[in-house]
Amino acid sequence: MAYHISVFLENNPGKLEKITTVLAVNNINLRAMSLASSETFGVMKLLVDNPEKAYEVLKKNNIAVSKRQIIAVVVDNVCGSFNKLLITLASNKINIEDCYGFLLSDGKTAAIVLETEDYPNTEKFLSDKGFEVLNSEKIYNY
């Protein structure tokens, strides 16, 4: 199972930097991220190379942090590939709670990171439909 970490943030200058400083000091590499904010506060999802360690060091710094399960699906770096993934998910009524993507190092493919409600079924369903689901080692380092 793979995870990204989620942190609480105040919507003020310097608050995000506080988080990234903790990560930098602890040699944690940031691979991708997404930010959702309400009026005065928000939540940031961080995909890092070592989520266990990131979770521990952030917690130690009195930052509200939580680990959340994800799956990462490989799509080709071409027009319509993400759309195809979404159509497939929708056809099976799988709801996406959160989603962001990043280009993989080969430059020809991208990983789409998904939070859904039902991981085992989503994973199996996508594999059956011919999508490559990355294992955690690949998500963190590939």
Place this chain on the structure above:
Amino acid sequence: MFWQKEIETQNKENLRKFQLECINKQIALARNSQFYKDKLANIDKLNSLEEVRKLPFTTKQDLRDSFPYGCLATDLKNVVRMHSSSGTTGNPTVIFHTKDDIANWANISARSMYMAGARNTDIFQNTMGYGLFSGGLGFHYGGERLGMLTIPIGPGNSKRQLWFMQHFKTTVVHILPSYALRLSGTIKELGIDVKKDLNLKIFFIGAEPHSEAMRKKIEELYDVKAFNSYGLSEISGPGIAFECPYQDGLHIWEDYVYPEIVDSKTFEPLPDGQEGELVLTTLQRQAMPLMRYRTKDLTKIISEPCKCGRTHRRIARITARTDDMMIINGVNIFPIQIEKTILSVPEAGKNYIIELFDNNCMDKLRVKIEINNETFKGTLKDLEILQNKLVNELKQELDVTPVVQFVESGSLPVTEGKAKRVIDLRTKK
């Protein structure tokens, strides 16, 4: 000029004699209540007003502790009305009235309004809240008693307020000073000319502290005379003290209450002219007479004769309070109510601060609460659910809708005294 000339201009000697008689009657009556039965057991008839200091003080906490009927001094069959403070965390304070109490309260309210210049030909728009809050119903009954056409419109809905003012040619308005400022914004927005389009003459402003500068501003904005009104529901409500046309202190109706000023630390009575806590003993209440009720309001008594000819002494504009009560758009709130509500929601953090600020002339309450690291689930949705829950719980408790804001844990100062958790950023004070 006078609603009840004989009473309002009664000479000092007769007034003091009347007060002493009333206090002795109130003592006898109060003994019927659970609360005063023992407290007044050793008090004989008072022989002079100097002996009032023998009477025990009564506090808001006493009223809470004797919830619900402990202070009631008469049979329930005689009781026709109650008013109450907001909140359910501690016991609310509940105030009972007999028919006579309502009539006497209406009379001093009418007297107050008449003194300010209101007459039975006036059209009176009462924008104060009706219901458990005593501000609305108190002056409603006073307005009717005076004979004004009384419009029980209640608070809010600025466009409708102005529509009523235009169509019924309202001349007299009872309003929170903060709401008066806000309503003037709508007047500008709608392009209403207060001199040409409205017939306003007199404003009664009260239920929240305001400065002389704020009164002047309201008078200019509406082209009216604005009169400062003082009251508290524990005694009855608005109309206990009120300004005359000279607008230099508020005549406290000394046939209705016996006022004292006491040192806010030693509780020793202070002479007229010195500032301290206002303490009131009721003189006419039938359902719930109160002995030396500590209002927690800081003021002084002005005993110099007033140009208007009334002999009832005046109190100065209230400068502050001795406790941590906050007044938000006329609603009285104690920080402990907020604390108890936050602590009753386990997913919320425990450290918080309360900020009062003004937005478009109205008071706003903002509660900043530290995020609870232990229960943080990591989604914005969960935070928003928690935020809504806190807003709703606080609204139920306070009768005021707060802004709830989450902040990082450890970011708020850890304070010991509760008062330090309150930051008043309002500019009009």
